[in-house]
Amino acid sequence: MSHRELATAGATPAAAGTPAIPDIETPVVASMGLPGPILWTLIVLSGAAAALGGWCWSVQIQRGMVVTGLQNTEGWGVYITNFVFWVGIAHCGTLVSAILFLFRARFRTAVYRAAEMMTVIAVTTAGLFPILHVGRPWFAYWLFPYPNQRHLWVNFKSPLLWDVFAVSTYFTVSAVFLFVGMIPDLAALRARVSGWRSKLYGLLSLGWRNSDGEWRSFGRGYLFFAALATPLVISVHSVVSWDFAMAILPGWHSTLFAPYFVAGAIFSGVAMLITLLIPLRRALGLSDLITRHHLDMLGQLVLFTSLIVAYSYGTEFFLAAFGGTALERSTFAYRAFGSYAPFFWTMVFCNCINPMLLFFKRFRTTTAGLLWVCIPVNVGMWLERFVIIATSLSHNQEPFTWRIYHPSLYEAGITLGSFGWFFFWYLILVKVMPSLSIAELKESAHGEDEEVVAHAA
Template identity: 45%
Template sequence: MDTAVDTHTDNLRDTLWRPLAGASRGYALALAVTFLLGAWGLACWGYQIVRGIGVAGIRRPTMWGLYLVNFVFWIGISHAGTLISAILRLTDAGWRKPVTRIAEAITVFALMIGAMFPIIHLGRPLVFFWLIPYPNSRLLWPNFRSPLLWDLTAILTYLSGSIIYLYLPLIPDLAELAQHANGWRGRLYRLLSIGWTGSDRQWHALERAMHRMAGMILAVAVSVHTVVAWDFAMAVAPLWHSTIFGPYFVAGAIFSGIAALLVAMAIIRRLLHLEAYVLPVHFDNLGKLLFLMSLLWFYFTVSENLTTWYGNSPAEMNVFGSRVRGPFAPYFWVMIFCNFVLPFLLLSSRRMRSVRNVTIAGVTVLIGMWLERYLIILPTLSYPRLAAATGFYKPTWVEVSITVSTFAAMAMFYLIFCKLFPAIAVWEYKHGSHR
């Protein structure tokens, strides 16, 4: 029994370490493309800083636009990781092992990107640090009652927590890599593995810490997306001021997080030749989870919209009408199709839940959830309470460029990550061979 497992893990190590070594032409090309797109986004941001936030399409009354849509979207994606890997770790789901690191890395990168957007969105981005409490010459502290301050603390806590959560289980792999690598890689791995020797004290401490971190990161992740929801729900604007927003956003975040994880898994599996480790059963299990979240999301959407429609209050009905039959209706129905109809068809029966179909559902859910954030932010702003102020938003090329570039940046971070660190936690995968 031991030998069979050992050859399997040996192969895993070979499979995982091979991509770390050289860089193929395709890899270099992908890195170059994503880098250029990302750099273009940065250039656009520079242009926006120099010229003024007005180069974006935002206006009165839609003072928040694509940047905030992306903010909510990326923070949602970040729940892929940590949250899912934490739930799977806490419930000790054995099949999680090949997917946790993929998920945790998504979290860190998506958070880094998502946290940029509120700054990009500021009218005076260069003084964003005025939100941070420090004694200053203005003799002022920030307003801790503003949901934006809640955001700041929640996201910083989540970011530091998820970096630790990604890093801890990486240490044993880094120590193992350090033994075999030389040059700058060897130095990097030795530095990052901080003297890991594989003693039982270290394993004990690691498992104990990971178990506690899983619980805490879960609590923080839920609070982060709730706070993002509260950015909207605390406002008195029609259809934002809703008590359901906290759980609705958390459910949506987990939903889009699983979708992002599925897409990343499909890509990594293909590119790093991990077909023997990331198995159809993983797609099947996550597909079920995605299906469950799709139903939950639909349930929340129905509750939210039905209560609005039945309540029939004029300011809210304006926004509601614009979504289901007005100018925002196309987005709305595409969203319903992407988030509910298609996933329902593709995921509800076992025969349909193939790797390909589950990945397709993942992609459509990502599209649908992006639209959902668009539909939450813009209709409400377009139809303020006083009809005279009604106005519609059209994104400009600057906003579109920056949006696209963040997707490229995500891909670039991931490419670099996969080149430096194994995509599957080797030791976790092996764990159990000694049982």
């Protein structure tokens, strides 16, 4: 059902030939009702997983980093894997909301709010890992430059500092982008809800009254937000990739890393969005607004980025094989046939082979087909980061330091906790805030009308 068709149910009838404005508020308000038993169960389970992660962290704080599997030469493990993974997931929101906005891709309208929410929660989740990883989280503020008695400043030549600036800027801009986009919708809903929700929406909508002057400022401002967020989204994962690429470690020291990481981030982010949207659109009763067409378009994005990622994997091996560096060849041979080979080949299957099913429309337009591809992509992209980190550190330039990294149960608990944390806050957010852009859906439905009228003429 198109936005136009949906409109006919709830809109006030208009004169013949002059289309009415659709009623998007009713399904959105309905989607924010009390969660059903399945959703409650998911919220409780994800909350419990987050609590387990919190407990594991408390043990790590109490006993020190010795509870992890990290040691000399294997100083990075699943924490950094998780950090890169969650930053990657966060890329989808800005891609869908900003880049596709600039390209005028209309299908984004129904899904971008859900993607933006995912972005903000995913960046928050990612931001936990550097704090976890430093071992003494109460000194995490040392990462930021601040005036102090010792006149010390942070080292701005380090990619780790670039990360601090890139990720904190990304969090701020994506949160602001999400908030600004929601202002007109919160204003539209404040009269449709009651109690604390009405007060909250009234407060957050900042007295918005839909006047043409407000829309004028909003439209222009939103365009510039999108224009600023687009290079930002590309820069953030490039900066994350430079954490690796600036090191002179075989398997990491490559100029390919920035575009390869950006494509991988979009790939994993869109796959996660599809994984979330398929059950949510049913649970929230939004199947008429988030249609198979939208999922099909997102599926095409997954396919496109999968091809880029597969090409990057191939290029990495090609450069290692023909680059004339024995160390590089050795590291990549170890990656494919060494101790971590099962992870590597699972990654290749999940990220390069399985997504090829999306060439078939049947897979892109059925929820089972999409989940068959996208859930493994989430696994594969986590494994990709793990393989990059673990294989290069385990097989560096000094053979006497080679060792296999085994994550401890505490690291596994914290990893599980991060997924719990992410899903818990996401499920809460989609129930508290409108997960669809009401104003843009109305505008989009009107655009469809214009096309129909022009076609008829």
